Amino acid sequence: MKLSSWEALKQYREDTKDEVSLLNPESTKIILAVGEATCGIAAGSKKIAAVLQEESKKMGLDNVEIIPTGCYGCCYAEPMVEVRIPGQAPVHYGYVNEEAAKKIIAEHIVKGIIVDKNVLRVEVTST
Amino acid sequence: MSVSQVRIALRNCGVINPENIKDYIARGGYDAMAKCLFAMSQDEVIDIIKKSGLRGRGGAGFPTGIKWETARRAQSDVKYVLCNADEGDPGAFMDRSVLEGDPHAVLEAMAICGYAIGAREGVIYVRAEYPLAVKRLQIAIEQATELGLFGENILGSGFSFTMRLYFGAGAFVCGEETSLMNSVQGGRGEPRLKPPFPANVGLWNKPTNINNVETYANVPTIIRNGADWYRGFGTEKSPGTKVFAVVGKVNKVGLVEVPMGTTLRDIIEGIAGGIPNGKRFKAAQTGGPSGGCIPAEHLDTPIDYESLIALGSMMGSGGMIVMDEDDCMVGIAKFYLTFTAEESCGKCTPCRVGNMRLLETLTRITDGHGVEEDLTSLENLGATIKDTALCGLGQSSPNPILSTLHYFKDEYLAHVREHRCPAGTCQKLVRYRITDKCVGCTVCARNCPVSCISGDRKQKHSIDQSRCIKCGVCFSKCRFGAIVKG
Amino acid sequence: MTAKADACECPPTEEVGSYPEIDAFCDTLPSYDGALIPVMHKAQEEYGWLSRDVLLYISRKLGVPASKVYGVATFYSLFNLEPKGKFKINVCLGTACYVRGAENVLAAFEQELGIKNGEMTGDGLFNLGSIRCVGACGLAPVVMVNDRVFGNVKPEDAKSIIDEYLGEGGEAV
Incomplete structure (x- = not known):
């Protein structure tokens, strides 16, 4: 499909807003964004994404979507996972090993309890 | 108290799915390009970039708007927009991160530049060592072309722009713009004298605008928010933000984007969490192989292009290697x-x-x-x-x-x-000695690869300096801290 | 368009093999202008390295003098003019890795394999080399074996990394 005007671009943005992986307060979709830049992958993020996928399947969660994302800048804490639950502030997790990945699903996603040990606090003014 | 980062070039990195154009569009993507095509003249686009004070983020800090204006004024039917993605400074990886995390920002900026200077073709010269960046760029170009955001008659505006990737082959000098152009033309990447500058005589001898990845990544946001907004960050002479790759002896290795004028101390001790293992800070190296080492007494200097040069270093692409007392x-x-x-x-x-x-x-x-x-x-x-x-x-x-x-x-x-290395890292100058703390456990003697440590059990051992190869095994094996080097 | 090979009046003196993969790739190019480096990338991807024969073939195919082809091939560090081992061990010598002791890691690999940086073991299994910054500075020092990244490598890890591949190589050979 080719967009033929600026209006069409704006319309496209509106039409696809449920298909994007950003935090969307109107959606019921939970997004798990896994850092998959070179540094993340070298630290094992592909494996972590697979574990998250498997665990959410095990728990019967069908509203969880796992997406790859770029580098958040915290190379020291890779692999990183960001949890985006509609209506809540996003949570950044660092040093996510398999055990932590399982906990994120079982504790945070299922029970709503944040896995404190792995939370990263990064002060960022976004633009 | 740590300083807050301000993310402009990295605004989408780690936020969007870089392989899904819908994410980028949802964040306002391609609106800047549309705004230029439909609501701004070529000169107005250049004017905003000039007023924003954006300077080249690849090294020397040349004003981007002036580059664009020169290319715009150059008379030619064919012009090119070139992106330098040949990030070669060891220890700097912000361009890779932008390409892997937000490829569309760079593509959109190149199209904006193409419109402003009157070019129809963009070429990205990317390191072949960055396979993931290449893959994500390819996906991004494909998706944007499919939506009619590149190609003929973009969004019905009458403006056409195509994008092509070109792979480097491992030569640091190709980061120099004239070398890079020689390489794109299929030759050895050797530089030539300037002037003429690429804006007049560039790729295939046509007027060419060349900027690096991080510079382009700033452009769409500047167009959307205006020059005054951008000037609200950074310093008078160096507006905006800069991404630094803070690596080496710091607790939190990674990328940070801060307003120009932030001090080294805020970056190293604040955001990067200081030096590990209680060691003392010795120097920060900025600017890669073109830069210099900045000692502790200048940690409070606000950093921008000019202050780094005054300190004998330079901005370069933004690598910042932190060294402690153990580095010579x-x-x-x-x-x-x-x-x-x-x-x-x-x-x-x-x-x-x-x-x-x-x-x-x-x-x-x-x-x-x-x-x-x-x-x-x-x-x-x-x-x-x-x-x-x-x-x-x-x-x-x-x-x-x-x-x-x-x-x-x-x-x-x-x-x-004195033929002495105070940090104890110059292998040939290092001398290992066994002190009185030695309890004679024999671990060092058993592990010495050339068997030059002698001594009876439970007696102090000694090293035969004439045969020692200075491998350091004894030093790392000793559990009593009885072996010293220096 | 660059002149085709037959425009040169010197008779080709050396027989070269045929490389259909290179022909097929060249057919996809709109023009041979600036095609030399992409063609060499392709050839190396297909054959692993650029032999004299391949370089001569490319020279005639594109109508670029062999001296220029050789000049370009030797200018860029990614082009291999010699065959490479099955497992390419590359120690990152970027600044972050250097500051964290990559030189000692390289020395350990040299000692374990009995070869110098840039050489291949006699059995053709291992190649030892150095690379500059793979961008995984958070894991420094870093060693890459083919496409796999090992992080936080200490000199004493050299042996176990080699052993891991030795097992694989033994089975495969």
Whole structure:
């Protein structure tokens, strides 16, 4: 499909807003964004994404979507996972090993309890 | 209290799915391009970039708007927009991160530039060592072309722009713009004299605008939010933000984007969490092989292009390597000279021969054969190379030596006068000694690969210095801290 | 368009093999202008390295003098003019890795394999080399074996990394 005007671009943005992986307060979709830049992958993020996928399947969660994302800048804490639950502030997790990945699903996603040990606090003014 | 980062170039990195154009569009993507095509004249676009004060993020900090304006004024039916994604500074990886995390921002900016200067084709020169960045760029170009955001008659505006990738093949000098263009033309990546500048005589001798990845990544946000907004960050002469790759001896290795004018201390001790293992900060190296080492007494300098040059270093692409008391400054200078001597393209004599002589002199010093006169000859030769080399690589290659000689002369003097390496890293100058703390456990003697440690059980051991190969195994195996080096 | 090979009047003196993969790739190019480096990338991807024969073939195919082809091939560090081992061990010597002791790691690999940086073991299994910054500075020092990244490598890890591949190589050979 080719967009033929600026209006069409704006319309496209509106039409696809449920298909994007950003935090969307109107959606019921939970997004798990896994850092998959070179540094993340070298630290094992592909494996972590697979574990998250498997665990959410095990728990019967069908509203969880796992997406790859770029580098958040915290190379020291890779692999990183960001949890985006509609209506809540996003949570950044660092040093996510398999055990932590399982906990994120079982504790945070299922029970709503944040896995404190792995939370990263990064002060960022976004633009 | 740590300083907050401000993300402009990295605004989408780690936020969007880089392989899904819908995410980018949802964040306002391609609106800046549409705004330019439908609501701004070419000169208005250039005007905003000029007023924003954006400067090249790849090294020298040349004003981007002036580059664009020169290319716009150049008369030619064919012009090119080139993106330098040949990030070669060891220890800098912000461009890779942008390409892997937010490829569309760079593509959108190139199309904006194409509109502004009157070019129809964009070429991205990307390192072949970055396979993931290449893959994500390819996906991004494909998705954007499919939506009609590149190609013929973009969004019905009448403006057409196509995008092409070109792979580098591992040559540091190709980060220099004229070398890069020679490489795209299929030749050896050797630089040429400037002027003429690429904006007048560039790729295939046509007017060409060339910027690096991070510079382009700032453009769409500037167009959307305006020049005044952008000038709200950073300093008078260096507006906006800069991404630094903070690596080496810090607790939190990674990328940080901060307003220009932030101090080194805020970055290193604040955001990067300081030096690990209770060690003392010694120096921060900025600017890669073209930069220099900044000592502790200048930690509170607000950093921008000018202040770094005043300190004998430079911005470069934004690598920041933090070193502690265990790092030898002569060794660091030698590390960089090994790099530049290897990467010198060989076209001009000062760089080809001069850097080799600098490296030989440094090697003599770190091997323990240096004399005090060597330091004067390093200074003289270094100054000569800076004055006479053909391109930026050679003109800046002596900086790592000159800055360390300036700030850490005592370390050089210890090497040449006493043949001693105060940091204990120059292998040939290191001496391992066993102190009275030795309890005679024999671990060192059993692990010594050349069996040069002797001593009876439960008696103090000793090292035969004439046979010691200085491998350091005894030092790392000793559980009693009885072996010292220095 | 660059002149085709037959425009040169010197008779080709050396027989070269045929490389259909290179022909097929060249057919996809709109023009041979600036095609030399992409063609060499392709050839190396297909054959692993650039032999004299391949370089001569490319020279005639594109109508670029062999001296220029050789000049370009030797200018860029990614082009291999010699065959490479099955497992390419590359120690990152970027600044972050250097500051964290990559030189000692390289020395350990040299000692374990009995070869120098840039050489291949006699059995053709291992190649030892150095690379500059793979951008995984958070894991420094880093060693890459083919496409796999090992992080936080200590000199004493060299043996176990080699052993891991030795097992694989033994089975495969």
